[in-house]
Amino acid sequence: MTQRLPQRRSLVTALPGPRSQALTTRRAAVVAAGVGSSVPVYAADADGGIILDVDGNSLIDLGSGIAVTGVGASHPAVAAAVAAQAARFTHTCFMVTPYEGYIQVAEELAALTPGDHAKRSALFNSGAEAVENAIKVARSVTGRGAVVAFDHAYHGRTNLTMALTAKASPYKSHFGPFTPEIYRMPMSYPYRDRPGLSGAQAAARAVELIERQIGADSVAAVIIEPIQGEGGFIVPAPGFLPALAQWAAAHGVVFIADEVQTGFARTGAWFASEHEGVVPDIVTMAKGIAGGMPLAAITGRAELLDAVHPGGLGGTYGGNPVACAAALATIDVMRTEDLPARARRIEQLALPRLRTLAKELDIIGDVRGRGAMLAVELVRPGGADPAPELAKAVAAEALARGVVILTCGSYGNVIRLLPPLVIGDELLSDGLDVLEQALCAGNHTGVKEN
Structure with a gap:
């Protein structure tokens, strides 16, 4: 263009x-x-x-506002969609007077995210909010408290997501105490792992620690970035992600893929989980979803998200109509181009x-x-x-x-x-x-x- x-x-x-x-x-x-x-x-x-x-x-x-402006910072289709929606209304709050744009975004996410199962979505403002709500869903549905995250992980700057994040400075220093029941496991880091450690072996190492230190029956969720972002763009060894997902499924643990940075065509697929055929229970999204407008989402198995009581998910600005219009235009550009x-x-x-x-x-x-x-x-x-x-x-x-x-x-x-x-x-x-x-x-x- x-x-x-x-x-x-x-x-x-x-x-x-x-x-x-x-x-x-x-x-x-x-x-x-x-x-x-x-x-x-x-x-x-x-x-x-x-x-x-x-x-x-x-x-x-070469930064795209940290992986946000995949379609560029002023794509004419996105700019036109934003202007048209803003001229109609900028806000009514979906929890008060809902609107079609929110539903359309959820329909697109159901079609684009991995897996052909029935899905439901909820929209928010930032990646950290998406992660927080994914954890809320997992804890509510399973009745368990423990959450497993990984070394080198980055999941956000709120209290819960700081607890999930592995890097102290600048993200966590002086801001504690943090949310409890967060457990950190070793990541597959091929460059720094011992030579020859396969993805399956790295997953077995993590699983052994989970079962010994926490107990599978206490774990609500495993959350992982399919390619770690702030931690160093770490691509785990082949087999690591599928083995973790299989273990989670076998033990009733919700497997959450944090695709905030990796989603929306960034890695050469719509979502990075696709590279190894992993189908997460919940996907968290933000950044590239709306061409620079603040929007985030969780999309997951219908039986998980529908199990949360009415009113348990939401927020005043979540799924703002202007941001939804930008997301629909952004997804259309990504698809057509x-x-x-x-x-x-x-x-x-x-x-x-x-x-x-x-x-x-x-x-x-x-x-x-x-x-x-x-x-x-x-x-x-x-x-x-x-x-x-x-x-x-x-x-x-x-x-x-x-x-x-x-x-x-x-x-x-x-x-x-x-x-x-x-x-x-x-x-x-x-x-x-x-x-x-x-x-x-x-x-x-x-x-x-x-």
């Missing part, structure tokens, strides 16, 4: 430019210091794979190139991912020790050259790539050129690690 903004990188000032610096000064006077930002530049416009900052710099977007295939094309373009680079640079410990959810794990030369300062330096160097990339990982040492699915091949190639230059600079100069 033709984009509004020229799809090319262009720098007219050093970064941050003077207007961004002025906004940073204004921000410091009124915005809480606890609200962080990854880059010190301020957006004025965004389209396709480009972010235009307030100083007129055109930056390549076949963005799952586009994500696979991005993988084909980027992953071999990054793996070739990994053979040349001793700071790259691992390259991994699926679709348009790819990662480079950086290490100290000569071993596998994490290099978080190097990851920060590479991201800063890429930004200085006009490319926005994000870092992540339990150790802070992972470069993550989340380009909009609509990014063009030429622009993606330019972004990868810059990343390669930044990595080569880091490999040549080195960064002292504390």
Whole structure:
């Protein structure tokens, strides 16, 4: 499709430019210091794979607002749907005066999520809300209290989801005490597991700990990201997810797939669970669902969600009509433009190139991912020790050259790539050129690690 903004990188000032610096000064006077930002530049416009900052710099977007703007930040179909719905009404509250858009979104989710069983959905505002409500359903239906999460997991910033999240800083430090009855099990992390540990063996390791430390009859739910996000874009070894799902089914445990970051074509399938044929009992969704509008959902087996008492699920803004209109337009764009295939094309373009680079640079410990959810794990030369300062330096160097990339990982040492699915091949190639230059600079100069 033709984009509004020229799809090319262009720098007219050093970064941050003077207007961004002025906004940073204004921000410091009124915005809480606890609200962080990854880059010190301020957006004025965004389209396709480009972010235009307030100083007129055109930056390549390899972050998509953390996997949100898969269809771009201003797709005309989404913008038109938002404007049309806003002109009719912005809110009535579905729990008071319901509307068709909410039902239409639920119909789409029933069709798109894995499995052909009868499904029900409930809509919310954020991924953390979706996770909270999935746990509520599991505990209500099973009558059990324990919830199993995994090392390196990220599930949100509310009290319950902080308890589920594995990384202390910045997400959990000083915010406890947290919700009880959360138990953490070892994840399948092929790069850092002992050599030769299969997915089935990693699952057996986790199951043995669950049964010994908690007891299967006490577990309400197992919740897992099919590909971990903030933890480092960790793709578990083949067989790990299916084995966990099978164990859960055998013991009456609700298997929850947190697809907040992996959903909606991001990994080359509508949902990452599909890559291994896993059919979750409940799927949590947000981020890419509505083209940048705040919307989240849980979709699960009808017998689970229908078992919750009326009024037990909901919220004032949950399934806002404008957000629902955006979601319907976003899903239509993903379907008609076949963005799952586009994500696979991005993988084909980027992953071999990054793996070739990994053979040349001793700071790259691992390259991994699926679709348009790819990662480079950086290490100290000569071993596998994490290099978080190097990851920060590479991201800063890429930004200085006009490319926005994000870092992540339990150790802070992972470069993550989340380009909009609509990014063009030429622009993606330019972004990868810059990343390669930044990595080569880091490999040549080195960064002292504390």
